[in-house]
Amino acid sequence: MSTSLIAAPVLLPVLAGTATxxxxxxxxxxxxxxxxxxxxxxxxxxxxxxxxxxGADPQAYALGNWPAPFGIxxxxxxxxxxxxxxxxxLALAVAVHAVLTGLDRKGWHFHALFQFQLLGVNGxxxxxxxxxxxxxxEVFLIASYGLMLHGQGAKRLTAGVQYVIINLVGSSVFLxxxxxxxxxxxxxxxxxxxxxAAALPxxxxxILQAGAFLLIMVFALKAALVPLHFWLPRTYxxxxxxxxxxxxxxxxVGAYSIIRTATLIFGDEAGAFLLPAALATMVxxxxxxxAARQLRDMAAxxxxxxxATLLAAIALFDEAxxxxxxxxxxxxxxxxxLLFLLVDLxxxxxxxxxxxxxPTPAYKGKVALGVLFFITAIGFAGLPPLSGxxxxxxxxxxxTPAPLxxxxxxxxxVTSLMGIIALARAGSSLFWKADASPPIPASRPAPDYTExxxxxxxxxxxxxxxxxxxxxxxxxxxxxAQLFAPQGYISAVLGDxxxxxxx
Amino acid sequence: xxxxEFLIASAIGVLTAAGIYLAxxxxxxxxxxxxxxxxxxxxxxxxxxxxLAVNQPPIYEKGLEQxxxxxxQALVLTAIVISFGMTALIVVxxxxxxxxxxxxxxxxxxxxxxxxxxxx
Numbered sequence: 001m002s003t004s005l006i007a008a009p010v011l012l013p014v015l016a017g018t019a020t021x022x023x024x025x026x027x028x029x030x031x032x033x034x035x036x037x038x039x040x041x042x043x044x045x046x047x048x049x050x051x052x053x054x055g056a057d058p059q060a061y062a063l064g065n066w067p068a069p070f071g072i073x074x075x076x077x078x079x080x081x082x083x084x085x086x087x088x089x090l091a092l093a094v095a096v097h098a099v100l101t102g103l104d105r106k107g108w109h110f111h112a113l114f115q116f117q118l119l120g121v122n123g124x125x126x127x128x129x130x131x132x133x134x135x136x137x138e139v140f141l142i143a144s145y146g147l148m149l150h151g152q153g154a155k156r157l158t159a160g161v162q163y164v165i166i167n168l169v170g171s172s173v174f175l176x177x178x179x180x181x182x183x184x185x186x187x188x189x190x191x192x193x194x195x196x197a198a199a200l201p202x203x204x205x206x207i208l209q210a211g212a213f214l215l216i217m218v219f220a221l222k223a224a225l226v227p228l229h230f231w232l233p234r235t236y237x238x239x240x241x242x243x244x245x246x247x248x249x250x251x252x253v254g255a256y257s258i259i260r261t262a263t264l265i266f267g268d269e270a271g272a273f274l275l276p277a278a279l280a281t282m283v284x285x286x287x288x289x290x291a292a293r294q295l296r297d298m299a300a301x302x303x304x305x306x307x308a309t310l311l312a313a314i315a316l317f318d319e320a321x322x323x324x325x326x327x328x329x330x331x332x333x334x335x336x337x338l339l340f341l342l343v344d345l346x347x348x349x350x351x352x353x354x355x356x357x358x359p360t361p362a363y364k365g366k367v368a369l370g371v372l373f374f375i376t377a378i379g380f381a382g383l384p385p386l387s388g389x390x391x392x393x394x395x396x397x398x399x400t401p402a403p404l405x406x407x408x409x410x411x412x413x414v415t416s417l418m419g420i421i422a423l424a425r426a427g428s429s430l431f432w433k434a435d436a437s438p439p440i441p442a443s444r445p446a447p448d449y450t451e452x453x454x455x456x457x458x459x460x461x462x463x464x465x466x467x468x469x470x471x472x473x474x475x476x477x478x479x480x481a482q483l484f485a486p487q488g489y490i491s492a493v494l495g496d497x498x499x500x501x502x503x
Numbered sequence: 504x505x506x507x508e509f510l511i512a513s514a515i516g517v518l519t520a521a522g523i524y525l526a527x528x529x530x531x532x533x534x535x536x537x538x539x540x541x542x543x544x545x546x547x548x549x550x551x552x553x554x555l556a557v558n559q560p561p562i563y564e565k566g567l568e569q570x571x572x573x574x575x576q577a578l579v580l581t582a583i584v585i586s587f588g589m590t591a592l593i594v595v596x597x598x599x600x601x602x603x604x605x606x607x608x609x610x611x612x613x614x615x616x617x618x619x620x621x622x623x
Contacts, residue, residue: 154600169526
């Protein structure tokens, strides 16, 4: 196989997204089939790429065959492959859910926007060029603006305007950071920048650090770290829950970009503020879960808190912590999406009360929904036997040698408890408490049980993640080792001599 | 004599300051203007990262010692296209949001009725 397969995760969604536009008004089922098939195809491609890269050196694909520091390269290493597989799994579940629940028929362009978002996310995971990373960020953000507003409504529009504004400001800061980094190193290729940044004279290091700080700040905005988190709960709670389930990957793009640039170019000094910010975000996120009066807010704050747990592990910045972080990244992305999909099911099957956390008279499917909620809550809160428990255990073990270990342990354990209490309280009000008020004489349609299939698929994935924790942590460990030896990445892009061009 | 560096730097600074001030306003129209100002400031800044120089050939040729860096200009072009598209989007969104919610406040809180007659 040649290296051109590396470009496939970027190309397939473009073609599929464009093709779905042909079936906008009539035969929309064909568009849905194309979209789901594209997600399945992405999963196959990502699995192939992962099998190819496991234990091997990173591979680069030069777009247009322009040599590395001048042209744009796509680089596949174990981290990119892992993120591609995760994205494809998530996309497949969300696409099937959207089709089954009819969300894609509430507007015109759902599948096209969905595929273009996949294009941007996959591109961001693969690219080896900082400016190209900016462009892919814009691509998935523009698609996400459309998806976020999908279905319309006044509240969604207000939240949408805020979401677009905050991201436009974020993009401006991204460009300033890129400008500083280009001005000081004379390159935008990440591998080339790593070589040149290491060789910078001491007098120029301040500007490099300023650029690095701004860049990490933009990624922290995407990952919604305190104090840059204000946009997330409002956006995610006001969009359609299935769309929010897909957006769970966007915070991880921020996390991925931090891992990539910190290990390759900047080193850990760039992220000195990450750990305290992540700990504060965890407390805030799980406190928000406790305070939430409706399920969408609870899921949004849960996503905030669990992404912050991930960033706390990344901020520890050593191999063991990175292994834990990668395992936890798989878990938290799937679990957060699962929670959003389940919230959508609750809203749909109850039919009357919406997302409010209030007792409900008996309705069809209540018991099944209760069981699903119970399993989801166990997975999300990090209780055994599902994968969250293993992920948090790995993070706690990796944090033990750190100077701030008691604080980290305390925050992780207390916030987990807060999450458990919030989910238990919500679950008991929703499914357990008898509703004292007389039943509302509204017709509750019998739920369509097939709608639960993607939710159950995600639960199955959490089970697999827990059952196959051994091989998966082995992969994460080898990925972490590769990340902390960036020499392989650099020589894959620039060739063995790393003859970087004359400045 | 005012140097070119001073002119460019102060222009970027003034544009950024105006942009940030406007972006922090409560209504969508000033915010959109603020975002536009910010993007102008960024474009100027990106131009300046190729170093300021006059009377130099725009692109490298064999044997040339001094030439201006063409890459920032390509970056600025991309940035202009993206920010132009995004400005158009935010204008449309702001309009839709105003028409659906009846207020042009960014946080969506309704106006008090002091300017009631201005609305349809």
